[in-house]
Amino acid sequence: MQNYARKIEAQSTAENLIFYPQIQQAFAFFVEANDNFTDELIRICEIPAPPFKEELRAAYIKQRFSECGLTKVHTDAEGNVIAERRGTSATPDLIVSAHLDTVFPEGTDVRVKRDGRRFLAPGIADDSCGLMSLIALAQALNVAQIETAGTIYFVATVGEEGEGNLRGVRHLFTAGEFQNGAAAFISLDGPGVERITSRALGSRRYRVTINGPGGHSWGDFGVVNPVHALGRAIARFATYAAPISPRTSYNIGLIEGGQSVNSIPESASMTVDMRSTSRDEIDKLEAYLRRVIELAVREENSQRALSGTLLTYAIDAAGDRPSGETPVASHIVQTAMECSRALGIEPRLDCSSTDSNIPISLGIPAITIGAGGTSNHCHTLAEWYDPTGRELGLKRLLLLTVALTGLSV
């Protein structure tokens, strides 16, 4: 007995916690309530949440947060739903979050279909399963009567996906509730149990527009042509040697311009997506983009100088996600790894673009993790989610939440 006690003492906090009866009770609840969780998942998924139109799903989550006994349940100015579960002392507080929005436009059929163990519907994994896990966490803490020292904030964010440009989480930390920071932030995004996203993949998006007077292809030949200039810019930009490490990428995903085959266009535009794990590399890439556009426009103007016409151009930001890293040695990453290992999961640190980008860029300890289960074809109409093994993800979430806020006994 003595040996056994010493052994536990020598182990990490996460491994100690597992032996507490309350934690065991919460774990048992995750198994018992499995079918209820699936019903909840389906209910969430079937409430459409297109970009910038998350209100209906937000209202449902708000109602569920209240029903789970969370307090101060409200919607902030940006549309995020926020609730809290007060701790016995003020610190260390923790934000657990998942995002409300999907990538799917209004009118998408979000009814859930079943195929064996799989549930099929757009958005079922990304991020209905994350939202469901927040509710499961609140319920488990209640069922097992777990009191934490720190306060747990439950947050459902708007605008995580593409065009949303992290508007929800950005508001939280720059103008909203947590503008003065938080001790830790966890985003539950998608399924799985191995992944711990501790590095934020930064991205910058621009829309480049080149304008000219336009004209007739024969009658006005010699007038500056925006498409010609854009073509030159693209050809140069595409030669950029992006480093493999830190991994950097770029893409011109859309080009537009012109009216007809025999008109000199009045306008030409393109959208550019640039990503890197390093802010310096994105800065370099952006500088290169600006240089090649300037050069391309200048070339077209000088080549057509006799016409007396000139091109102008504009580079408009269409999205900015900051990059950064929560250090591997930080308390949150180490605790997340310990909690994973304590449950027999071998964690894998990775780099991705998620709600954690904003807190990470502000120096707030933040990670994004999966909510358990498996899925595939996210961001497509063929998206599916299989809840098999989901309880492991929920157990890790609970363990991590309690480990970070402290079990109050």
Ligand SMILES: [Zn+2]
């Ligand atoms: Zn997501």
